Amino acid sequence: MRVNLLWLLPLLTASPSTHTQGQPVLAQRDAPASVQVQPALPPRLVTPAAEQHVRLRAVEVSAELTPGFARTTLEFEFFNPNARVLEGSLEFPLLEGQVVTGFALNFGGHWREAVPVEKARAQQVFEDVARVGVDPAVLEVTRGNNYRVRVYPLPARGVRRVRLEVSEPLQGGLYRLPLAFADRPHLRLNVSVNGEAALKGFPALGDVPLKLDPQGLREARVDRAAYGGSGTLEVRVSGPRVAQTVTGTFGNERYFLTTLPKPAAPTARRQVQAVELLWDASGSAGHNHTRELALLDAYFAAFPDVRVRLMRFRDVPEPALTFTVQSGDWRALRRELERTVYDGGTNFDALACTPTTCSGVTERLLFSDGLDNLGSVRLGPSPVPLHIVNSAVSNDAARLNALATRSGGVSLNLARLSPAQAAQALTGAPGTPLEVEADAADHLTVREHATHWTIAGRLTGNAAILRAQLPNGTQVRFPLGDAPGRAFVPSLWAARMVEDLQAEPDLNRAETRRLGEKFRLVTPGTSLLVLDRAEDYLGYGVTPPAELLKEYRALARAREADTAEKEAAHQAGVLRMFEEYDAWWKRDFPKTKPEPQGLPDAPSRTQPGPVEGRVTTPESWVTSAPSPAALAPSPVSPQATGAASGAASSQATSKPAPSTGGTAAVTVQLQRWMPDAPYAARLRAAPDADLYRIYLDERPPYLRSPAFYLDVADVLLERGQKALGLRVLSNLAELQLENRAVLRILAYRSLQAGRPDLALPVLRQVERLAPNEPQSYRDLGLAYAAAGDEQQAVETLYTVVRRTWDARFPQVELLALTEINGILSRGRRPVHADFLDPRLRRAHPLDVRVVVTWDADNTDLDLWVTDPNGDRAYYGAPLSTQGGRLSRDFTGGYGPEVFSLKEAKPGRYRMEVDYYGNHQQAVTGPVTLQARVITAFGTPREREQLITLRLKDEQDRLLVGEFTVE
Template sequence: MKLFKTLLILPLLILANFAQGQMPVLKIQQAESNQQNDAVKLKKLNIDVQITGNIATTVMTMTFNNSSSRTLEGELTFPMPEGVSISRYALDINGKMREAVPVEKAKATEVFESIERRRIDPGLLEKVEGNNFRTRIYPLPANGSRTIIVGYEEELNFNNGNFLRYHLPLDYNQAIEKFSLKTTVYESILKPELGEQPDGSFDLKAKGNTYVGEFNKTNYQPKIGLTINLPKRNDLPEVQMQKASNGYYFLVNVFPKSVSRPRQWSNQIGLIWDSSLSGLQRDIKKELALLDLIIKKKQNLTIQLGLLNNGFKNAGTFTISNGNWTALKDRLEKIVYDGGTNFNAVNSRSFLAEEYIFFSDGLSTFGRNSIEINKPVHTINSSLKADYSTLKYISLKTGGQFVNLNSISNSDAFNQLSQENLQFLGIKNGADVRQTYPSMHVNVNGNFSLAGILNNLNTEFVLQFGYGNTVVTEQPIRLNATEHTLSSIDISRVWAQKKISEMDIQYEANKDDISILSKQFGIVTRNTSLIVLENLDDYLRYDITPPTELRQAYDAVLKQRRIDILERKTDLLNAAVDMTKDLKTWWNTDFAIKNPVKKREEYPRPVVEEMRVANTTQVADRMAVNTPPLPQASPVVMPRPLANNNNNKESEDKSALNEVVVVGSTVQRRRETTAAISTVRSMAMNKSLQGKVAGVQILTSNRILVEKQPDIIIPEFKSDKDYMKNLSGKPDSAYQAYLKMRPNYISTPMFYFDVANWFYQQKDSVRALTILSSIADLDLENADLYKTLAYKLKQNGNYSEEIFITQKVLQWRPMDAQSYRDYALALADAGQYQKALDNLYKVLTQTYNNQTADRDQGIEEIIISEINNLITKHGSKLSTKGIDRRLIMPLPVDVRVVLNWNKNDTDIDLWLTDPTGEKGYYSNPRTKIGGRISNDFTEGYGPEQFMIKKAIKGKYKIEVNYYGDRQINISGPTTVTAEIYTRYATGKQQRKVIVLPMSADNKSGNLVGEFNF
């Protein structure tokens, strides 16, 4: 009897937008609805702010109370301001706060999920796309509470006038039982001013040069934020120092005077407007106001508008006279924001301008994040969830400016764009300082700070500022460790954050150095997370250095039994070799079949001019193991070529193209047809070429005929959701209905899936792809959503997009065998067969921890079939030197069905009922007629596979049984994809793909498809 334990776990989503006043809001979101639940509340909140010079450290201690009788997992996702990274994370373990330690991101995710399944208390904080962060806390106990601490350092920006500005948003939608706020400003010569305050009783009181404000409230609902303006003297540099192992870390803050130098705008401007779904989160009014200032300044110009989402569209040219841009503004205000984002879609060849303005959040969710433009591109961001590094890189690479409207006013942004900005150019006489950051030219907007390392006790050097390469002003700096009071903040961490921020602009080139630095200083980056584990054994088991409190015990045990306690790693290669032997035995078995059908030739191989060719491909000759012989093929008679008649040859080819019949997607039919024609041509020219088009016969009438394929019938999926009732009529009106309904389902993935599916069925593939790609904009680094997206892209022949999506999942989850497989199959779909083969083989050679290897036991059976299919079909184009020869064995079969799903910790079963009425499934994996079901996966992502070498005549029925999952995220229902093949790994292969959302209440099986042999 099959057992599946369903855990009573609901997803807890906590959204916090610190930078604009939307503070932590707790939601309980069911898998398929937006139903709210008040069971979990923020019970206590303590905020401690410390400001020294231009650096503010904010630490938030949050206690969440779960009043329900169910165990929950917490997820807290929030954006951070430009250049800010989280550097502290702690979780309560057994009543005490335990500090997190830095670990490689992929390893941290793997360890967290491994421990979570054991129902032990891990905590994880990671950086997701852009400058956005996510914590995962498990468990939030029933009728209990958990406490977390999140801390970060922030470099303050210069505001209008001579002020540095600190802002803490405090806008909550519920009362907090215990709320406290304390702010301390150290070593301030001038008294700080309160721009806004949460309560009339809050004030900053002087204690010498230190100013302190504090208040405590009960059952308090904060609505107004805290803003502190710190006046600065521009004639007085600020210096902070901290002892290093070799020298001193230092941070210098100066306020250089600048003389404006106007910059002339071009007459031809290209306006790239990000119109993807995430555009709804931008401050469009502020962006339009900035554009208004630019146009009013220039007065007369031509603007070419380009709209960017999952594709790119030239939206017209607007000639502006005397600053009148009404037509363009009206067009921008009517933009419909929809679809994912693909920066790589920008077509500069048909979108020419002298300089460009690009309004976007920098998150390219549906394609590579690069724009191929060789003219200045000014990047403008107004979104909280932004990828600042990408926007900076685009502007830096092209000679443009990056403007962050979240941190400066429109007038300041306009001045930055319309003037030749004063820049930091470098250091003079800096022999006694090293590792100074920033190390490149950067704009100076009122103030400039430099961090570095002093070699000795004291030195003097000069900061140089100017325009281009011309120095116009200098600022002398004097460092003296005996005179300067050592800072109360961690200068080393500020220095590390500055260095990481600069390296992150070119992440791929610097990712290894970023990883080393972030682990050394405990800073969360793209490839490093912070993790908290419950006990010493877990730190030992996963080879993670624990926090200080456990370090002594960790070191003592490590010396004695490190080899015994480390989580062992293994690959799947040996299991794959054993599985190949098992498959060989199965393939060679002659299954006794009742009521045998008339014998027919199986898997014919082409023969050139009545010459028989060896078994399958050239690869077979190189095999190190004995392979099962294929049945003898009937000869294929080649037509006589028509000598010296190119026109007739072209006519023959076109006729042949029209006569090829292959069932599948349009793209697939075209590829397979072209491949067949190409192969036949090659056969005619080269008698030594071995067979590649089994089943193709060339007749003297110069027509190519393909033997009739079995009919694969898959049901047309139709959602029964209420919103589908509003989609009817022509696609234009249906699209307007979709837009009207969308606000009610804005964060529901299946809404976009269902609506896109309707448009695909109406043959409106352009709108369908736009709507479908919106799923990529719903959540940051959500592998479950991207897997669903990849399945649908595969089904509809969008193979280049499928490659990008599966590659992102592989980047996020390299610990999963299925990530390599999905990416490999996407490459194969797109015709990149060598890369596909290499990545399939990686599934078997990657190392996995014991738990993951046990979870995915049996996947090697599927991989072996797919590796040999590639070699059989494309062996002459592939290098197999790196493949273990023991795995190479042709496995042509009449039927192959393979099932995948998008969620981890999920139990789904493949059922196949043959014409005799026998059902193959996990309890009956070997059927009487030779059907073979692969291992039953009760966790992980699958896959499961059915194969039969010789199919008897009759109807075959394919079903999926969904037992349930243990998921706690917001990615919607579990979605499966089934690939149905007939005559797999032969020259007559056909494939159909179906993608289906699963319903847990259907225990009798979901029909996937059927076919007749």
């Protein structure tokens, strides 16, 4: 269930800054705020058609406005009319300058405040606690300015209440609260203003007068039992006419925020001879570009004679095109921009400023939302000004602002600027930045707004003095220590520090996390978490809010654990698993057909249901029998992707491989996926030249459907149109930000297409999102192996072996250890594995290894393999008569489930998957299954084939394919 709550928060923004410690600070420019308002969308928790949507039953809004700043508290009450318990997920964007300063969940009429937790840890705790039916909630940032609240449970035919608090500076003194509701909730609204204000009512409410309360505040109240209107509440608060300072205390430290009015300044223009125009052509950029084109009209009117180098980028950059604009005539360039096809993911690697791309360029213009979801290269500073234009509601403003600031450019958000204001900011002469320094204060940050600057910092003494040199040369100074207090000041200061770190988020990850944890902020490294009981906080090492602290400490004293003892027990368990596997491998099994005993079918645990799509004639490839030349590395066939090269030299890293196992000639036949959606038949019947145009024609109804992009990419890749197939596939990165299931599918398909280089940055992101899941390291390690980096592969896979995992991942350490030894025993490259216990370093080559994984958490799929004897290995009989071994049953999500056969009896083997079912609280779509069939596993002749299938409903069986042993 998801909702885009654009109506949720005031649509005003703050501007970016730079900061240093102990040095003068230079502020960047920001254009004036406009009176434009983004269209409001009705709030709704969306569920599939078979479910009733979860309704927003009540909304309570309290807004406190002071000159220059606002704090808004929003309480939501959701009603679940369904007969099943559900998990709720609300997604919404914040705009520049807005900071979440509070998050709480209601327990029986009592609000419990959230506490800051490392982001990946908070995600793990939420999912683990929800899995056992306890009440958690988490607020996290996904990418850029996009936030997500996850709440469990939404009781069957019951309610949950969530509270958010947001603080922000007011640009131009204007506060807006869009209100649009589809469910006619009970609306309570209270606005209080400290200062002169003018409030506009809106038709659905009539005039809302401001009344003076006994404390001298102006106040407006609204109470509607079933509010079904739409509109925007607007309050204009008079801005400061002279410098004003407010302070705030957090712990033992004090922080300040100073508002400094700007003097009038003359306008001028700079000179531009050549410009590089960087145009985001990814799928997420496919909105209306009228405002961008109008801004370019003004730009070329200001700079009428200029050379333009146009580079469009998405998953990869397009070849650059050169245009000459004369006398302001840029029609040829405009026509080219209007022909842009918006498709694929976003890769900022194309934006790196090289001597070639920046040679002779006066400045660069970047049009993008900043949501880089495929890039892997760190962007260095631009040697020329980089001006950035963004018009999307969903964006990464912090990163865009930071990139523009450090190059001397401006960052413009067209969603809040009029065309005239944006043109003035983009074409005007670079402003002289404000220089500030202070006595008894440090960590200064500066933001430049339309009519004023705001300076924030930490006070280190009682006699703090702020000194500023204005662009007109005037110097001002004023004391800071005696200013009035405001609770939001420390949070706003910390949020600005986090924004300044986002130009290089990977390099500043630890500092970002520390600031988030200290100041209780939602950042790319921290989330806000609410749990029900003290023992839940203790079980995950999370410090609870004050109300539970006493109980938490008492429980902690009673539950002192011996970490060293647990570690020793874990290592002993891994060794025991490995010895059991070694004993199986060394055992001789009969290959004769077992005595007939009326072998029953495995019990069907679900009702049959339809498979989404159908299968057709299988394709095959053959692993040849060994020959003298087989001891040398052999090339991988086009169908056998991902099995590439590599392992350690035997003398350095593994014992010599025994002569048995991995010697049979095996033919593998996997089912081709043939979807039955209407667009699929049209694509299959189309000639190669028309495939991409048909995809674009069919795309509009499927813009948010992962299955659509997967199916189209398959057709393009099968027809040899690899670049277009990979472009279509990369759209998965744009669909659901930081959805690790979708990202895993993208990575698996990239591997299947023979592009481990594309899979690696995606899997690194998955590892950061879910470090608590062993699959994150296993997938990444295997991708390193496919890319030929066996050293990194072995080290990454070893993380799975050495760490302790949740019980729903049984014996995953053994599976990773087997794969480590498989890499080492291939012996193609030297690999140093001294960190591995020698007792765990043993080669176990196999004729066949079948590995099944899937993308859905809390979902149980079962692998079945039936051999030529009619003997089936499955969860109820994991060892066949001839020695086929099935790994432990994964009932809690992802897999892998692995079938291993050292010496395969000649004949035909059948591979099937039984969809047992799922116990997810969130209603999800089809489950995507990936099967790997590896022949000659753990030898230099190892080959691998991958196939991806999709299961729509719980069902009995799905044929994956067959393999034949000659």
